[in-house]
Amino acid sequence: MDLAYTEEEExxxxxxxxxxxxxxxxxxxxPDPLDWPARRAxxxxxxxxxxxxxxxxxxxxxxxxxxxxxxxxxxxxxxxYVGANFVGLLHAGPTIAAEGTAEQRERWLPPVLxxxxxxxxxxxxxxxxxxxxxxxxxxxRDGDAYVVTGSKIWTSHAEVADWCELLVRTDAGAASKHRGxxxxxxxxxxxxxxxxxxxxxxxxxxxxxxxLDEVRVPVExxxxxxxDGWRVTMVTLSxxxxxxxxxxxxxxxxxxxxxxxxARKNGRWDDPAVRRRLGRLSAEFRALWRLTQWNVSEAxxxxxxxxxxxxxxxxxxxxxRQELYDAAxxxxxxxxxxLGREWNLDRLSSLSYTIxxxxxxxxxxxxxxxxxxxxxGR
Amino acid sequence: xxxxxxxxxxxxxxxxxxxxxxxxxxxALRAAVEDGGLDRDLWRALGEAGFFALRLPEEAGxxxxxxxxxxxxxxxxxxxxxxxxxxxxxxAAGTVPGAAEGEVVVTAPDGAFVEWLDEADVVVGDAEGAxxxxxxxxxxxxxxxxxxxxRMPTTGVAGVGALLTAAEQLGSASRTTETAVAYARTRExxxxxxxxxxxxxxxxxxxxxRTEVARAAVYAAAVSGDPVEVAGAKLLADEAAVDCARDCLxxxxxxxxxxxxxxxxxxxxxxxRAERGPVKADAEEAEAAAL
Numbered sequence: 001m002d003l004a005y006t007e008e009e010e011x012x013x014x015x016x017x018x019x020x021x022x023x024x025x026x027x028x029x030x031p032d033p034l035d036w037p038a039r040r041a042x043x044x045x046x047x048x049x050x051x052x053x054x055x056x057x058x059x060x061x062x063x064x065x066x067x068x069x070x071x072x073x074x075x076x077x078x079x080x081y082v083g084a085n086f087v088g089l090l091h092a093g094p095t096i097a098a099e100g101t102a103e104q105r106e107r108w109l110p111p112v113l114x115x116x117x118x119x120x121x122x123x124x125x126x127x128x129x130x131x132x133x134x135x136x137x138x139x140x141r142d143g144d145a146y147v148v149t150g151s152k153i154w155t156s157h158a159e160v161a162d163w164c165e166l167l168v169r170t171d172a173g174a175a176s177k178h179r180g181x182x183x184x185x186x187x188x189x190x191x192x193x194x195x196x197x198x199x200x201x202x203x204x205x206x207x208x209x210x211x212l213d214e215v216r217v218p219v220e221x222x223x224x225x226x227x228d229g230w231r232v233t234m235v236t237l238s239x240x241x242x243x244x245x246x247x248x249x250x251x252x253x254x255x256x257x258x259x260x261x262x263a264r265k266n267g268r269w270d271d272p273a274v275r276r277r278l279g280r281l282s283a284e285f286r287a288l289w290r291l292t293q294w295n296v297s298e299a300x301x302x303x304x305x306x307x308x309x310x311x312x313x314x315x316x317x318x319x320x321r322q323e324l325y326d327a328a329x330x331x332x333x334x335x336x337x338x339l340g341r342e343w344n345l346d347r348l349s350s351l352s353y354t355i356x357x358x359x360x361x362x363x364x365x366x367x368x369x370x371x372x373x374x375x376x377g378r
Numbered sequence: 379x380x381x382x383x384x385x386x387x388x389x390x391x392x393x394x395x396x397x398x399x400x401x402x403x404x405x406a407l408r409a410a411v412e413d414g415g416l417d418r419d420l421w422r423a424l425g426e427a428g429f430f431a432l433r434l435p436e437e438a439g440x441x442x443x444x445x446x447x448x449x450x451x452x453x454x455x456x457x458x459x460x461x462x463x464x465x466x467x468x469x470a471a472g473t474v475p476g477a478a479e480g481e482v483v484v485t486a487p488d489g490a491f492v493e494w495l496d497e498a499d500v501v502v503g504d505a506e507g508a509x510x511x512x513x514x515x516x517x518x519x520x521x522x523x524x525x526x527x528x529r530m531p532t533t534g535v536a537g538v539g540a541l542l543t544a545a546e547q548l549g550s551a552s553r554t555t556e557t558a559v560a561y562a563r564t565r566e567x568x569x570x571x572x573x574x575x576x577x578x579x580x581x582x583x584x585x586x587x588r589t590e591v592a593r594a595a596v597y598a599a600a601v602s603g604d605p606v607e608v609a610g611a612k613l614l615a616d617e618a619a620v621d622c623a624r625d626c627l628x629x630x631x632x633x634x635x636x637x638x639x640x641x642x643x644x645x646x647x648x649x650x651r652a653e654r655g656p657v658k659a660d661a662e663e664a665e666a667a668a669l
Contacts, residue, residue: 001387001446003601005379065379260669276659279666283610287595290381294594297381315587361576367586368579372559377574 003293005069013069019053020077027080033345034204036084040118040160043083047115056113059089060097064296071247075254081247084157088112088119092165092185099183099224099232108163108185120161122152122186122210123233130362132167133177133230137212139168139184145216146170146184148192151209154356158195158208161188166217171227181229185221192216202348246292249317252324253285255343259324263331277327284320288313311358311366318353318360325350381597383450390443391450397427398458404640407459411516411643416462416483416497425480429455429464430471434478440471445538449545449600456549456619459643461517463494465542466502469535474500487523488539488654495521515646533605536655543654544596544612547619550644551592554619554626555585557641562629572629581629585622592618606668613661619648 005013027046031038050056058070082089093112096104111117128134137150148168155164164186174180186193192215197205224232260278263269295309325347329336332343339345354360368374383391401423410417424430432448434440448468455464463485467477476482477500485498485505492505496519508521559582562573572578592614599611623645627634634641656664 001383001597001601002380003598009379257669260666272659272663275666276662278669279662279664280613282665282669283595283613283661284591286607286610287591287598287614290598291591291594293379293598294381297379300380301382309590312587312590315583316591361580364580364583365576367583368573372582372586374559374562374573374579374582375571377570377576 005065009065009069012066013073016055016070016073017077019055020073020079023049023053024077024079030080036157036159036205040084040157043080043085044115044118046080047082047085047089047113051114056115060094060109064299068246068293068296072250075247075250078254081251084118084160085112085115087121087156087161087165088117088163091121092119092163095165095183095232095235096185096223098235103220104185104223111162117162118157118160119163119165120155120158120188122155122158122164122166124152124154126151126153126209130359132233133181135167135169135181137166137168138172139170139182139217141170141219142216144219146182146219146222148184148186148212148215148217151211153198153209154207155195155210156207158188158210159197159205164188164210167229167233170229174227178230180227181233182226183223183229183232184217185223186215186217187221190215190217200349201351202345246296248321249285249288249292252321253282253289255324255328255346256282256285259328259331259343266331266333268331268333274327274330277330281320281324281327284316285324288317288320291316311363312371314357315360315363315367321353322350387447387450390447391454394427394451394454395457397423398454398460402458402460407640407643410461414516414519416494418483421462421483422480424464425478430468430480431478432468434472438472439478445541445603446597446600448538448542449596452542452545453549453552453596456546457553459517459550459553459640459647463498465539465546466493466498468542469539470500470502474502486539489657490523490527491650491653492521492523493518493650495519513650515643515650517643517647518650520650537603537605537608540612540654540656541596541599541608543651544592544599544608544615547612547615547648547651548589548592548596550648551585551589551615551618551622554622554641554644555582555589558582558585558622558626558629578629581625585625588618588621606664609656609661609664612656613658613665616648616652616658616661620645620652623648 028042031042033039047056055070058067089112093109096108112119123132125135125137137148137152139146139148146168166184166186168182168184169180170182171180192213194211195208197208200206256278263274263278268274291313295313298309325343328343329347332341335341336344369376401420428441429451431440432443432451433445436442452464463483466486467484470484471478474482474484477484482499483494483497484500484502485492485494486502487505492508495501495505495508505521505523507524511520511522513520562578562582563571565572573582595611595614599607623641627641627645630639630641633639
């Protein structure tokens with residue numbers, strides 16, 4: 001049990017902190033959250049800056065501890081979030097890095113790191129939802145291409161994406177629905193793709209529906225073997241659940257500090273119920289941060305790909321974050337109904353956390369079956 | 379940074395578990411429940427094993443280990459439901475003669491109660507006027523202290539006591555989680571083991587989540603020694619122990635409500651430990667004050 005960082009890690013932290021202090025004041029103002037092209041430009045600009053300073057690869061090539069420090073420092077400094085680059089940096093990138101060929105890594109990874117290309121995620125389908133493996137979008141081999149027909153839903157950042165990590169069914173007659181799935185990188189400018197943004201309850205268009213009508217995807221865009229896409233997907237999901245939320249815990253701790261400040265200012269701090277609620281959340285988010293350090297230590301020791309411990313984290317985190325914004329509403333009082341006030345849009349967004357990347361119910365099944373060894377069954 | 383247990387720490391934990399399984403197995407536990415007294419032979423055996431002298435420097439006859447190791451040892455004690463004023467005696471080692479060796483039983487008032495007053499040889503602190511109550515926990519005799527309940531600090535010796543209590547709670551939470559899962563894997567209803575039912579599965583999954591979040595908090599507090607982190611760890615460990623015991627009872631159905639099942643012993647002890655400082659309100663206030 002050692003929570004101290006090495007000298008080298010602390011030196012990395014110090015360098016990063018200096019760089020952030022220099023670069024953050026020069027950033028342009030944050031774009032309108034409803035304006036996706038502006039958000040893409042802003043997020044990619046930030047990614048470019050990271051690239052030029054040598055920090056772009058921190059999500060992939062650095063040690064898990066270095067990544068942890070990066071997320072800790074960028075959040076602490078209030079640096080921009082990965083935003084539109086989320087899928088490229090945290091899902092597709094790590095998957096291609098782990099499962100792609102040398103040519104594929106050379107083709108797709110540098111543009112993600114430079115902030116030149118944005119990815120979206122074409123996993124979920126209408127009527128499939130949490131039962132991801134029941135997807136029906138099919139791909140038929142025609143010469144040097146797969147011809148893809150079907151539809152996807154909840155496709156984050158589809159409006160502004162260049163590439164889509166796409167799951168398709170290549171063998172409808174496979175013995176199990178988990179076999180017969182293939183992972184493809186689909187160019188979003190290919191003919192036959194129609195994107196229709198969906199409006200969330202927060203009023204934004206985070207995600208979209210996507211209709212695919214005989215879209216030709218070159219066979220060379222396949223990552224992993226044909227019909228082996230489920231295994232490749234599990235690699236992606238372990239990244240999604242294991243490390244993709246790390247930085248947000250730090251963000252939650254920052255919000256908590258701001259809430260305490262606001263409560264002291266507006267008098268709500270005098271209410272012991274409000275005070276204690278914030279105190280309780282402080283204990284929870286610190287524990288989640290410590291759990292993250294534990295998971296990172298495990299990942300560091302076992303070679304990088306996070307395990308099922310990510311489900312334990314995600315379950316607790318997603319609920320705690322919703323409680324955080326409910327506590328924010330308690331601090332704000334009547335101002336909680338004013339969407340112009342800080343935290344209220346976040347409160348609406350937080351409703352997705354117990355659904356996105358696997359609902360809490362699915363996560364509990366994973367914990368029960370894969371960690372506790374309880375039998376499968378519904 | 380490597381938060382995981384070292385090999386030495388893993389060996390220590392396994393060694394204490396083996397010792398307790400040998401010296402305080404289920405038969406001994408149930409005998410203690412019926413008898414209600416303190417087993418002095420066991421107390422001395424714990425002393426010989428270094429249970430109380432664990433953090434004393436080697437030149438003072440101790441084992442010379444630190445807070446993280448003490449936390450691992452007390453986690454095992456909590457797991458086994460080991461009775462007695464373990465923490466008070468551990469804290470007295472080095473100042474009260476005989477405590478380190480397990481020759482002397484030491485208790486200390488904490489919050490509204492003092493535990494094991496009649497069995498103790500030495501009381502550290504003021505237990506004047508304490509009145510015996512019918513303890514909810516058959517394995518923890520209690521006296522209620524007169525006067526107002528003082529707020530327990532989480533610094534210094536009280537901080538170590540709070541952290542070791544949290545460690546015991548963590549051990550109990552782990553144990554009831556394991557017990558519930560083991561039962562859910564074997565007990566059949568409607569033609570299948572009940573662990574195949576999502577309703578039961580989800581109870582078990584939440585037990586694990588609660589326990590692992592508390593574990594991260596308790597272990598980290600042992601390393602940092604930060605008073606606020608200790609208070610937060612106590613808060614989460616109290617909840618994990620109480621809620622996991624309740625869920626374990628639920629998974630066991632009617633069996634869980636019987637005297638014969640051990641789960642009520644975990645729940646009652648968890649309630650007793652939750653009354654030690656800092657209690658929920660104090661821990662939350664300590665956390666809030668640091669925001």
